[in-house]
Amino acid sequence: MSRIFRAVIMGPPGSGKGTISERIAHTFGLQHLSSGDFLRENIAARTEAGVLAKTYIEKGLLVPDHVMTRLLLPRLEEIARSSWLLDGFPRTLAQAQALNSACDLDVVISLNVPFETLKERLTHRWIHPASGRVYNMIFNPPHVKGLDDITGEPLIQHEDDKPEALVARLRHYKDVAKPVIDFYKSKGVLHTFSDTDTDHIWPHVSSLLGSKIPAPTPSVQPSPPH
Numbered sequence: 001m002s003r004i005f006r007a008v009i010m011g012p013p014g015s016g017k018g019t020i021s022e023r024i025a026h027t028f029g030l031q032h033l034s035s036g037d038f039l040r041e042n043i044a045a046r047t048e049a050g051v052l053a054k055t056y057i058e059k060g061l062l063v064p065d066h067v068m069t070r071l072l073l074p075r076l077e078e079i080a081r082s083s084w085l086l087d088g089f090p091r092t093l094a095q096a097q098a099l100n101s102a103c104d105l106d107v108v109i110s111l112n113v114p115f116e117t118l119k120e121r122l123t124h125r126w127i128h129p130a131s132g133r134v135y136n137m138i139f140n141p142p143h144v145k146g147l148d149d150i151t152g153e154p155l156i157q158h159e160d161d162k163p164e165a166l167v168a169r170l171r172h173y174k175d176v177a178k179p180v181i182d183f184y185k186s187k188g189v190l191h192t193f194s195d196t197d198t199d200h201i202w203p204h205v206s207s208l209l210g211s212k213i214p215a216p217t218p219s220v221q222p223s224p225p226h
């Protein structure tokens with residue numbers, strides 16, 4: 001069996017974490033775990049942590065560290081035998097330290113996208129809530145306006161992508177992310193990608209991961225030539 005590969009992708013809201021994570025999962029076969037999606041599943045299922053988290057998310061606040069780590073770390077343990085990519089966690093230094101006590105990371109991808117670009121993207125982001133599919137009315141619009149391509153169900157906009165919550169969210173992100181970025185820099189696993197376009201960032205991310213992810217060992221050896 002090939003070695004387990006563990007990666008984290010970081011970046012402000014709208015920086016393309018979800019979009020790039022999907023490409024990584026598809027290209028390299030890593031399991032993609034998004035903290036936001038996981039929280040929304042917990043909210044929908046009305047778990048204890050979900051009910052608690054909802055009160056913070058609605059106000060555009062981060063969910064407290066102890067709630068996040070209690071939710072995420074057991075989930076990581078469940079998938080410990082697969083290679084994974086974490087998106088949206090860790091968000092704070094305390095979360096990064098908690099994750100660090102649980103496992104070692106191979107790579108941390110940090111997306112660095114200008115503030116104005118983020119604002120522009122998020123106000124055009126629409127989601128299919130049941131699947132988590134993400135659209136952008138300009139970058140990747142659905143085939144039919146307002147409807148999910150696969151199911152035809154209506155798309156919605158996250159409360160926290162609406163302009164009122166947005167600016168505060170972006171500002172807060174910066175303050176909280178800095179110590180996390182410094183932490184991973186000091187561990188020598190941080191790789192930063194700066195651009196305004198996901199399509200420009202992706203080839204660099206792809207070649208980095210291609211150089212680090214061991215090719216899977218074929219389970220069936222080819223038969224020798226006769």
Ligand SMILES: Nc1ncnc2c1ncn2[C@@H]1O[C@H](COP(=O)(O)OP(=O)(O)OP(=O)(O)O)[C@@H](O)[C@H]1O
Nearest residue numbers: 012013014035036057061062063068088089090091
């Ligand atoms: N690691 C985390 N720590 C604390 N709160 C979190 C964490 N991950 C998600 N959340 C909460 O869930 C909300 C939704 O998360 P999600 O990652 O989907 O969206 P986001 O923060 O708007 O970022 P993005 O747009 O980058 O995906 C966040 O605004 C925050 O309140």
Ligand SMILES: Nc1nc2c(ncn2[C@@H]2O[C@H](COP(=O)(O)OP(=O)(O)O)[C@@H](O)[C@H]2O)c(=O)[nH]1
Nearest residue numbers: 014015016017018019121125135136139197198
């Ligand atoms: N215009 C434009 N939009 C993009 C680009 N990359 C992603 N998006 C869109 O921007 C929004 C935020 O991207 P997402 O992957 O959800 O970012 P996340 O918040 O970091 O997970 C989504 O609506 C994406 O479809 C890009 O290069 N250009």
